Amino acid sequence: MSLLIKNGRIITADADYVADIFIDGEIIHTIGKNLPVNADEIIDATGKLVFPGGIDPHVHLDMPFMGTFSSDNYETGTRAALFGGTTMVIDFILQKQGNSLHAALDEWRGRSDGNCVGDYSFHIAVTDFNDNTKKEIKDFIEKEGITSFKTFMAYKGALMIDDRQMIGLMEEVKQHGGLINVHATNGDMIDYLIAKHRAEGKLSPLYHYLSQPEVTEAEAAERFVDMSNYTGCPGYIVHLTCEGALNAVRNATKRNQKTFVETCIQYLILDASLYEKDLPTGQAGFEGAKWVMSPPLRQKKDQETLWAGINQGLVQVVATDHCPFMWEQKKMGEKDFSKIPNGHPAIENRMELLFSEGVVKNRITLNKYVEVACTNPAKIFGMFPRKGTIAPGTDADIVIFDPHEKHVLSAKTHHMNVDYSGYEGWEMTGKVKTVLLRGQVAINDGKCLLQKGYGKFIRRNKVSAIV
Numbered sequence: 359m360s361l362l363i364k365n366g367r368i369i370t371a372d373a374d375y376v377a378d379i380f381i382d383g384e385i386i387h388t389i390g391k392n393l394p395v396n397a398d399e400i401i402d403a404t405g406k407l408v409f410p411g412g413i414d415p416h417v418h419l420d421m422p423f424m425g426t427f428s429s430d431n432y433e434t435g436t437r438a439a440l441f442g443g444t445t446m447v448i449d450f451i452l453q454k455q456g457n458s459l460h461a462a463l464d465e466w467r468g469r470s471d472g473n474c475v476g477d478y479s480f481h482i483a484v485t486d487f488n489d490n491t492k493k494e495i496k497d498f499i500e501k502e503g504i505t506s507f508k509t510f511m512a513y514k515g516a517l518m519i520d521d522r523q524m525i526g527l528m529e530e531v532k533q534h535g536g537l538i539n540v541h542a543t544n545g546d547m548i549d550y551l552i553a554k555h556r557a558e559g560k561l562s563p564l565y566h567y568l569s570q571p572e573v574t575e576a577e578a579a580e581r582f583v584d585m586s587n588y589t590g591c592p593g594y595i596v597h598l599t600c601e602g603a604l605n606a607v608r609n610a611t612k613r614n615q616k617t618f619v620e621t622c623i624q625y626l627i628l629d630a631s632l633y634e635k636d637l638p639t640g641q642a643g644f645e646g647a648k649w650v651m652s653p654p655l656r657q658k659k660d661q662e663t664l665w666a667g668i669n670q671g672l673v674q675v676v677a678t679d680h681c682p683f684m685w686e687q688k689k690m691g692e693k694d695f696s697k698i699p700n701g702h703p704a705i706e707n708r709m710e711l712l713f714s715e716g717v718v719k720n721r722i723t724l725n726k727y728v729e730v731a732c733t734n735p736a737k738i739f740g741m742f743p744r745k746g747t748i749a750p751g752t753d754a755d756i757v758i759f760d761p762h763e764k765h766v767l768s769a770k771t772h773h774m775n776v777d778y779s780g781y782e783g784w785e786m787t788g789k790v791k792t793v794l795l796r797g798q799v800a801i802n803d804g805k806c807l808l809q810k811g812y813g814k815f816i817r818r819n820k821v822s823a824i825v
């Protein structure tokens with residue numbers, strides 16, 4: 359099977375030109391002007407932008423939580439991702455404290471393998487670092503192709519590791535060519551504030567936000583950056599939201615340190631005023647629960663910091679932390695914010711939101727857009743150049759995008775398995791039209807043409823602290 363994309367405007371992290379792309383099987387074969395080739399199928403991309411497939415390196419599909427699961431499974435989640443121009447996701451395996459990393463890998467594979475429409479990989483969250491876990495690290499990197507290790511500085515008793523374990527893990531991961539991802543917030547401070555608010559009867563979603571002030575993130579980011587500097591282990595802060603935390607990374611550059619930073623689309627375009635939909639007006643609403651996630655949404659000044667951080671090269675990745683729950687599930691916390699399942703749906707919306715709010719509004723360039731949504735995730739997580747760019751020899755993961763088409767986001771039309779949208783009624787400029795995954799047309803004319811099982815587990819290479 360061969361395919362020719364004619365006359366599209368190809369955008370990569372560092373190029374912008376009009377050409378044809380000839381795809382043979384799963385791979386881009388040739389790129390050039392007016393290619394004299396015969397192909398089984400031809401797509402005319404005149405007037406369209408042609409990007410590499412998006413990579414969302416932070417999603418939670420079919421994730422067990424408080425006796426329930428996040429509402430997108432591997433099929434619905436990776437399919438919705440494709441509709442939105444994301445051809446690959448990296449999901450998180452969570453080790454159970456007391457069990458091995460391999461037991462967790464087996465459990466997650468039981469849910470994911472054979473069920474994905476789009477390509478996928480895993481990070482493994484190390485929640486219990488001990489002599490046995492230590493022996494598994496090398497195996498994950500060298501045999502399983504899983505080279506990034508997630509750590510939590512919060513959620514004591516469930517996911518958190520202490521600093522002693524963090525240092526030990528960093529030394530082991532560094533030795534074998536891996537990377538530490540971190541949820542950097544100060545769990546003890548947050549637990550204290552949650553308990554205080556609950557004791558005072560302050561139970562609405564607004565208090566989720568007030569229990570995680572900026573300092574809880576800034577303090578943990580700084581501590582993580584210091585530990586990463588001390589051990590020399592490459593570090594990547596997931597879902598960074600605020601000025602204080604980014605300044606910790608910025609300060610570390612003065613001693614020549616590089617820490618990777620991911621933010622998520624919601625932190626760039628939504629702010630904490632959404633929680634005030636619940637301010638006591640006589641009837642306490644619950645709408646703010648749609649945006650109950652950790653860390654919470656921040657202030658306008660933090661959005662400015664994050665956009666600037668992208669352009670300063672301090673923020674390398676825009677992900678989603680996609681972790682959807684149905685409204686019925688969110689209502690588990692109707693009477694107590696601390697019982698609201700954390701997370702919001704965005705896997706399908708990331709590429710269009712970032713284009714419409716970022717490129718169209720002149721906050722980032724087209725090249726920067728591709729860099730943070732496609733290329734840097736591939737580079738940082740050991741998949742470049744197979745993924746994350748458009749070049750001969752790479753996987754033919756391609757998005758054909760109409761930069762002018764206007765449309766409106768809504769739960770009524772999205773493909774994520776969740777009954778609300780955090781962006782209901784948002785008007786977008788720019789729409790994903792056609793998506794290719796390894797040479798196959800995945801999305802065309804608003805339809806998904808691939809079945810579950812097409813999505814492949816992508817083994818990743820060792821990583822370095824340089825991109």
Ligand SMILES: [Zn+2]
Binds near residue numbers: 416
């Ligand atoms: Zn997450």
